Amino acid sequence: MAPRKLAAGNWKMNGDLAALAEIDALVAAHPAPGCEVLICPPAVLLHPMKARVDGGAIALGGQDCHAKASGAHTGDIAAAQLKGVGASYVILGHSERRADHGETDAVVAAKAAAAHAAGLTAIICVGETEAQRDREETLTVIASQLDGSIPEGATAANTVIAYEPVWAIGTGRTPTNDQIAEVHALMRERLAGKVGDASQVRLLYGGSVKPDNAAQIFALPHVDGALVGGASLKAADFGRIIAALDAA
Numbered sequence: 523m524a525p526r527k528l529a530a531g532n533w534k535m536n537g538d539l540a541a542l543a544e545i546d547a548l549v550a551a552h553p554a555p556g557c558e559v560l561i562c563p564p565a566v567l568l569h570p571m572k573a574r575v576d577g578g579a580i581a582l583g584g585q586d587c588h589a590k591a592s593g594a595h596t597g598d599i600a601a602a603q604l605k606g607v608g609a610s611y612v613i614l615g616h617s618e619r620r621a622d623h624g625e626t627d628a629v630v631a632a633k634a635a636a637a638h639a640a641g642l643t644a645i646i647c648v649g650e651t652e653a654q655r656d657r658e659e660t661l662t663v664i665a666s667q668l669d670g671s672i673p674e675g676a677t678a679a680n681t682v683i684a685y686e687p688v689w690a691i692g693t694g695r696t697p698t699n700d701q702i703a704e705v706h707a708l709m710r711e712r713l714a715g716k717v718g719d720a721s722q723v724r725l726l727y728g729g730s731v732k733p734d735n736a737a738q739i740f741a742l743p744h745v746d747g748a749l750v751g752g753a754s755l756k757a758a759d760f761g762r763i764i765a766a767l768d769a770a
């Protein structure tokens with residue numbers, strides 16, 4: 523049986539208390555979606571957002587966590603702290619964190635292990651730069667990121683993989699259907715032996731997913747949902763993506 527599909531929204535450093543109205547609108551429009559719906563807002567919004575979705579169909583997640591459980595790490599957040607305010611997921615190794623904060627595969631793996639220890643599901647992001655794609659290194663890069671970023675103890679229940687080509691994030695550009703399908707097939711194959719039953723690991727595509735291209739992406743083999751940035755900020759847009767995933 524195919525795993526339950528997942529529509530995940532990454533708000534990045536966007537949104538404030540007023541933006542919680544978008545969550546109210548999303549809940550009202552999609553009270554019982556067939557797919558799992560997840561919003562990863564800035565950490566300061568997790569607690570108030572939890573109050574808006576409590577008991578409902580929307581799960582919450584963080585956008586990063588520290589590899590340690592606690593300690594002198596100013597500005598960082600521990601996985602258990604995310605869990606404590608209602609998160610059940612955390613995005614790790616997003617290309618913006620890899621680029622802006624120098625996160626290596628080893629750092630991502632350590633953070634994912636911390637997330638697992640705290641009972642969170644880790645969404646581990648991988649993706650090639652445009653230069654790597656031009657040099658035809660995409661498959662090698664993705665395989666190596668998967669090998670280095672997935673910790674011991676990863677399972678289909680506690681780990682989701684998001685393929686996000688760096689050049690497609692926030693640019694309005696997307697890979698061809700064949701390019702997405704090729705990488706997703708490689709990821710499914712590569713996960714075998716690493717995460718128990720690899721057929722049950724959710725593989726998300728991310729990078730300029732919009733209401734207008736969602737259906738064609740969700741029709742591709744081994745695509746179990748999406749990690750959505752900009753289009754997750756507005757309930758109307760994200761709602762159309764959720765509807766496309768439900769229909770896939």
Ligand code: PEP
Binds near residue numbers: 752
């Ligand atoms: C992302 O940041 O994970 C992302 C996919 O962004 P966007 O949908 O805006 O390209």
